[in-house]
Amino acid sequence: MTDLADSPAVRRLDDWDVERLESLAAEYETPLYVMGLDRVKENYTRFSEAFPDADVMYAAKAHTGKAVLEAVLEAGGTIECAAWGELQRSIDAGADPNNLQYTAVNPPAHDLDYAAELGADNPGLTITIGALDTLERLKERDYDGRIAIRINPGIGTGHHEKVATGADAKFGIPYERVPEVADRVREEFDLVGIHAHAGSGVLTDDLEDHCRAIERVGEMARRVGDDELEFVDVGGGYGVPYREDEQPLDLEKTSDMVRDAVGDLEAQLKLEPGRYIVADAGLILTTVNTIKEAPDTTVVGVDASLSTLIRPAMFGSYHPMLNVSAPDREPIEATVGGPVCTSADVFAHDRPIAEPEREDVLAIGNAGSYGYELANQFHSQPRPAEIALEDGEARVARRRETLEDVTRLEE
Ligand SMILES: *Cc1c(COP(=O)(O)O)cnc(C)c1O
Numbered sequence: 439m440t441d442l443a444d445s446p447a448v449r450r451l452d453d454w455d456v457e458r459l460e461s462l463a464a465e466y467e468t469p470l471y472v473m474g475l476d477r478v479k480e481n482y483t484r485f486s487e488a489f490p491d492a493d494v495m496y497a498a499k500a501h502t503g504k505a506v507l508e509a510v511l512e513a514g515g516t517i518e519c520a521a522w523g524e525l526q527r528s529i530d531a532g533a534d535p536n537n538l539q540y541t542a543v544n545p546p547a548h549d550l551d552y553a554a555e556l557g558a559d560n561p562g563l564t565i566t567i568g569a570l571d572t573l574e575r576l577k578e579r580d581y582d583g584r585i586a587i588r589i590n591p592g593i594g595t596g597h598h599e600k601v602a603t604g605a606d607a608k609f610g611i612p613y614e615r616v617p618e619v620a621d622r623v624r625e626e627f628d629l630v631g632i633h634a635h636a637g638s639g640v641l642t643d644d645l646e647d648h649c650r651a652i653e654r655v656g657e658m659a660r661r662v663g664d665d666e667l668e669f670v671d672v673g674g675g676y677g678v679p680y681r682e683d684e685q686p687l688d689l690e691k692t693s694d695m696v697r698d699a700v701g702d703l704e705a706q707l708k709l710e711p712g713r714y715i716v717a718d719a720g721l722i723l724t725t726v727n728t729i730k731e732a733p734d735t736t737v738v739g740v741d742a743s744l745s746t747l748i749r750p751a752m753f754g755s756y757h758p759m760l761n762v763s764a765p766d767r768e769p770i771e772a773t774v775g776g777p778v779c780t781s782a783d784v785f786a787h788d789r790p791i792a793e794p795e796r797e798d799v800l801a802i803g804n805a806g807s808y809g810y811e812l813a814n815q816f817h818s819q820p821r822p823a824e825i826a827l828e829d830g831e832a833r834v835a836r837r838r839e840t841l842e843d844v845t846r847l848e849e
Pocket residue numbers: 497499500518520541635637638639673674675676710711712713714
């Protein structure tokens with residue numbers, strides 16, 4: 439078991455060993471993802487210890503890299519997947535398919551083919567449906583196994599409207615229709631759970647809203663008969679502080695409030711954190727290539743871009759930054775951006791940062807979740823390498839792409 443004695447509730451950029459980071463940048467070049475697998479295990483263990491009798495699944499889509507999945511499995515975790523590729527990658531990393539859960543959202547035919555076949559050989563697989571169509575389509579594939587119903591609680595929470603899924607009609611069975619869908623499932627399948635995933639980026643101050651959605655999940659579980667369910671899954675969405683002045687999620691309070699909200703249940707409580715497990719385990723190293731004095735700011739050009747980390751461009755996300763080459767230099771207000779031709783390719787506007795010089799290495803923090811996973815090849819940029827740190831050792835978890843990797847599939 440991972441020792442939590444020295445595990446803080448959050449790891450800030452200042453907590454990393456800057457000399458180590460500089461030498462990683464020198465050895466493996468930039469932009470570079472660095473992923474601390476010990477921290478992944480600590481985060482999983484800390485979270486599951488806060489919910490001692492619950493089942494904590496890691497939501498793979500936050501980071502589906504093999505090294506990360508292996509770390510979660512090593513910490514005793516199980517895995518929630520949202521696509522067939524995530525299922526296969528979890529199995530490749532050593533997961534028992536009988537412990538996997540597949541959350542189907544408008545699932546493409548191939549995903550259902552794959553899941554139905556996996557379920558035929560592995561009766562422990564659970565498929566979560568958010569539409570009756572999915573049930574019909576599973577039946578067409580002779581699937582009659584374990585089903586959980588994703589409900590739409592009608593309330594969403596989260597740090598950005600694009601990830602507040604709880605009230606979005608796209609996700610889950612409309613609340614009032616759930617009992618009738620439950621009856622329908624019970625006719626031909628094994629109804630094992632009720633599920634909802636209401637949002638993302640929930641910090642301590644958001645818990646009340648978050649728990650209002652969870653209350654509805656508990657209520658519905660009792661309405662459809664919690665004594666006949668195996669689990670009630672309240673999803674993920676647990677946040678990490680991205681800003682330096684934000685406080686980490688109070689896990690003890692979270693656990694108390696979630697339990698209170700979901701109420702008395704015969705069924706087991708289940709949670710599916712993604713971001714919480716991996717966000718602060720990862721960062722990006724990037725090298726400064728340009729310093730330009732502009733009328734209102736200093737523009738700092740770096741070799742990472744929105745194709746390396748798309749969250750600031752896509753969600754307006756704040757990521758902490760640190761000049762690891764010279765953390766003690768006097769700060770200036772800098773606008774830090776990459777080589778992509780859109781004004782969205784900016785990691786920070788007017789951000790105080792120890793005055794960067796050309797060739798300095800900067801770190802972009804909290805990049806472990808939805809970071810590499812959303813990396814792309816826009817501007818014909820090969821995707822970066824990823825270094826895994828574990829037990830004091832560094833190794834290449836994923837090599838840097840070459841231009842050949844970018845063009846390989848062209849006929
Ligand atoms: C994305 C997702 C999660 C994890 O969300 P986080 O905000 O990363 O915790 C959990 N469950 C489902 C069904 C998801 O789609």
